[in-house]
Amino acid sequence: MPSQETMKAAMQAYIDAFNSGDPAAVVALYAADATVEDPVGSPLKRGHAEIGAFYTHSIATGAKLSLDAPIRGSHGNCAAMAFSARIGPVTVRVIDIMTFDEAGKFTSMKAYFGPGDILQG
């Protein structure tokens, strides 16, 4: 499995690519057959085309992500981070869990937030 440092660097690269407004750079962090469940409880997006469409839309909202606490690794092939997404006056409090392949690409992403984690103003 990838090193803790590799996984955490990929998590940080995800934040940075999102905030720089570059959907292709976000998608490049994912394995070809990866899945995205964002939010958890919604239908899966699978593969670069669906995932790319999702991030093109998400980034176009103007959302910016900032970590709420340091990224966590694991004793397996996954990592976790708590962050806030700010979209104009709206803040969404999220925790993302990513799993990784041997190459250090995301094989899955799950974004945990509920209706009550979307704050106005």
Added chain:
Amino acid sequence: MPSQETMKAAMQAYIDAFNSGDPAAVVALYAADATVEDPVGSPLKRGHAEIGAFYTHSIATGAKLSLDAPIRGSHGNCAAMAFSARIGPVTVRVIDIMTFDEAGKFTSMKAYFGPGDILQG
């Protein structure tokens, strides 16, 4: 599935029961056949007996838990929280993911932290 409020209250009750030094109160938050993977990448503990032994040991270390950011819900039957466990001079940065049954009990817990998330002094 349980309400967002029910799930978040159970997450907070977990923190409070742990910090009050009451393993039985922690175990009572779990369904009878629940699983615990703490840390993620280690063997599962399953059922109240194994889970109880784990928390009896964990609480006996003197560890105290404090949230690093507000608890997150989801659009499904799960919730997430980032917290730090302080054990004497050691801090462990953790993200927990819990899934829930209809009664609002935990059916699974996964604790994400790696060797690099254990900080000395």
